[in-house]
Amino acid sequence: MFWVTLIIGIVGAAVTLALAGRRVLFLWKLFKSGQPDPERVLQVKRDPKADIEGQVVEVMGQRKLLKWTIAGMAHFAVMWAFILLATVYLEAAVALLFGLDAKIPGLQTWAPIGFVQDTIALACTLGLVVFAIIRIKNSPKKLDRKSRFKGSHTGGAWVILFMIFNVVWTMFFFRGVEWANGNLDYGKGAYFSWLVGQPFKGTSHDTLEVLESIGLLLHIGVALVFLVIVVNSKHLHIFIAPLNVMFKRRPDGLGPAQPMMSKGKPLDFEEADPDEDTFGRGKIEDFTWKGYLDMATCTECGRCQSQCPAWNTGKPLSPKMVILELRDHAFAKAPYLLASEEEREKFTDEQKTAMQVDKELVGEDGVIHPDVLWSCTNCGACVEQCPVDIEHIDHILDMRRFQVMIESSFPSEAGVMLKNLENKGNPWGMSEMKRLEWIEELDFEVEVVDEKLPEDTEYLFWVGCAGALEDRAKKTTKAVAELLHIAGVKFAVLGPMEACTGDPARRLGMEFVFQMLGQQNVETLNEAGAKKIVATCPHCFNTLANEYPQIGGNYEVVHHTQLLAHLVEEGKLTPVTPIEENITYHDPCFLGRHNKVYKQPRDIMATVPGVKTQEMHRHKDRGFCCGAGGARMWMEERIGKRINTERVDEALETNPDTVSTACPFCLVMLGDAINEKKNEGLAKESLEVVDVSQLLIRSIKGEKEPAAAE
Incomplete structure (x- = not known):
């Protein structure tokens, strides 16, 4: 029986490895034919510690999957079953090559190992049940577009679940018979294998030898078939996901758009x-x-x-x-x-x-x-x-x-935006001199850079195109300027010397215009001696902080919410007047997900007396877009429901008195959607969208509306 089992096992393994090897070679050649990307390899060499951390946290720790708690825990169990049950296949290989009673000293005789193997196999089975329930409950046939599996190869997923189940039951069958035949040395440590072996007690030795050999071949055979399926399916990720994690970009947040x-x-x-x-x-x-x-x-x-x-x-x-x-x-x-x-x-x-x-x-x-x-x-x-x-x-x-x-x-309307950027340095095509008009509405002087920043300047205030030219965004600009003035922070602005950072052009795909504007701004900033910059627009903030280093612009850049939260913490800004309102905060994508600034805007609101905050059901890293990013601000939205309308519908579910945010694009998009809701009688007439800085200045100055917004 030993020789029959050995020959069948070796032949099956040889055929399987040949088929799998052929597929792996094909994939290797295909990947190798792609364009070079040397930075991916260099970053691993530069910072191997970060790679180890990525493998521990992302691959072994399943950090992102565990955000989806139930499904994440199920996947965690199945993934670790693959790793830990490799020891069972090692035992199976020893039994195949050296006989059913052959053992690896220490490994196959220590009861805790048998306990871990059985426990993770049972956890894996429970995970399979969870997966099956999730797939049935979220079937595209039932939910259509609302199912996250819409468009996925659902048939292949069921095949994989079936194959994993086959791995588990053949393991327990093989080990149960192995125990009954006296070849499983874990004793009751392998408690479930021991339990499965109970019905086989009293069976003749010859019969148990045959059953154990059949169980062994079944267990190995399932793995071999599984291997061929995996390398030819989406479950190839079992092997290459760690590689993808290793070679991913490693910014703190989503990081900059890559240069061409x-x-x-x-x-x-x-x-x-x-x-x-x-x-x-x-x-x-x-x-x-x-x-x-x-x-x-x-x-x-x-x-x-x-x-x-x-x-x-x-x-x-x-x-x-x-x-x-x-x-x-x-x-x-x-x-x-x-x-x-x-x-x-x-x-x-x-x-x-x-x-x-x-x-x-x-x-x-x-x-x-x-x-x-x-x-x-x-x-x-x-x-x-x-x-x-x-x-x-x-x-x-x-x-x-x-x-x-x-x-x-x-889209044709984006062409107008590009022409305005090239000719006027802003998406709206306005005169550069209009960038100073907001200053005239303040009751204090704002330093405008002539050539060099004054020596006592702490921050260059990057106003941005929206902050200087769009009426709703100008309220934020004036509020921030007034707050910095109250806190005694010395700042200056570039005025007409400032041009669009180029974010809309880059996100549209017109890299040439981005490079042109970016190099112009970097030259201006460097000549002015700018070191520390504060920006109110998350798109400007992201570009200045993360993308300008690609073209020689290296500055310490903060978003206004970060600076204001710091000033409040230091006691330089003290909100005193209560604002008795229910406020829900909308996370701007380029501030939140792109740069992980979630805490500071909420900290500012938490310091304002009377404010009651309530989160929308999609917030922070699962926040929902306003619809303006990716240059969509300058494109018509002709298909489906408007994204800003969907977001305002979510905001209205919290019954807010005010919607707050920290981005001029979000102000415009959410404001437009709220006005539509007012016209339809679906929102309070008093409902407004404001920047968190406007809430802060209202509380500090004790006004119903910030002076800067009048």
Whole structure:
């Protein structure tokens, strides 16, 4: 019996490893064919400690998955079962190669090990039950778009659950018979295996030998079949998710938009050649090897989709489906990509069609529909929620770059914004001299930089285009200026020397305009001697702090809520007058998810007497976008429900007297939606959207409305 078992096991293993190895080799070649991305490897070499931390926290600790408590705990149990039950397969290999009674001293005789193995296997089984319930309860057939599994390969997921269950029951069958045959030395430590073995007590030794051999082969056979399924399915993430976590970007928050790269180097616009260099992603072979790794790692869990503001308001964008469609296209085109020039010439037209050789990456009949590409607000909910650290925004932005810079294909209204940025230095096309008009409404002087910042200046106040030119945002600007004046903080503004940071251009995909504006601003800031900057707009804050270092601008940048919270804490600002209002706070995406500033705006409101705060059901890292990011502020929203309307509906559920925020874009978007609700009779006439700085100045000065807003 030993030799029969051994031959069957070895032959099965050889066939399986050959099939799996062939697939792994294909994937390796495909990943290797991607564009170079040397920074990913360099960051691992520079900071191996951060990589170890990522593996411990993200992979082993399942940090992101455990945010979804029940599903996270179930996945935690199943994942650790895979790791710990490898010891059972080690035991099975010993039994196969050396006989059923062979044992590894210490490992297979210490009862606590048997206890852990049985316990994690039972926890895994419970996890499978939880997964099954979740999938039935959230079936796309029942919930359609409300299901996070909409668009996922649900059939394949059920196959995997079935295969994991097979691993568990064959383990207990094999070990139960093993105990009855006297070959399981854990005793009652392996309590469930011992329990399964009870019905086999009294069976003849020869029969137990046969049953144990069958159980052994079944247990090994399930693993071998499982391996082939895994390397050919979405569950490949079992092996490559740790790699994706290792090579992810590592900012504190979502980080800056990446500079345009070509052949692994930053693109030089002055010397770039459209025929030789890569301008964004115009075809699947333009993606880097990390892009391919992202595609192959997607688990199809749909957490990104469930949080996406575009998907939640009836638009065609699903971050999950973008990755899956790119993946399927990459796999279809792979034989062509990996073929030599001679081999390509031999492909027939039918073969090329099957391989999607001539299929557009973005187009009406392309891999990605334009409406999908332009629905993205860059809010970062998808990246924040992804348990395997896929970088959806980077891929969407790179595809936008090709469409804008090479194809000149983008929503027409965004073209007006670009022209205004190029000609006037702001998205509205207003005169640069209008940037100083808000100062005239204050009763104190504001220092305007001529060439150099005065020596006693603590902060350069970056007002921003909205803060200087948009009426609602100007109220925030004046409130912040007055608060800094009251606190005795010396600050100055650039006035007409200030230009748009370039964020709308960059997030649209027009990198050239971003570079032009950015270099102009960096030159101005450096000549002025700016070291510390405070900004009221999270988009300006993010660009100045995270993206300008890419073009030589290195400054200490704070958001106004961070500075004001610090001044309140130091006692330089003291709110005294009660504001008896129920207030709900909206987290701006570029302040919250992009830069992890959640605490300070809430701290400011907490210091104002009388204020009662109530969170919307989606807040902080699960906050819902206002709809303005990703240059959407300057594009019409023609598909589905307006994102700002959806967000205001959530705010109204808290029955607020005031909605507060900390972003001029959010002020505009939420304000417009609230005005619509007022016209429909669905919101209080007194309901307003204000910046947290306006609440603070009201309490400090004892006014119903801040003086700056009059």
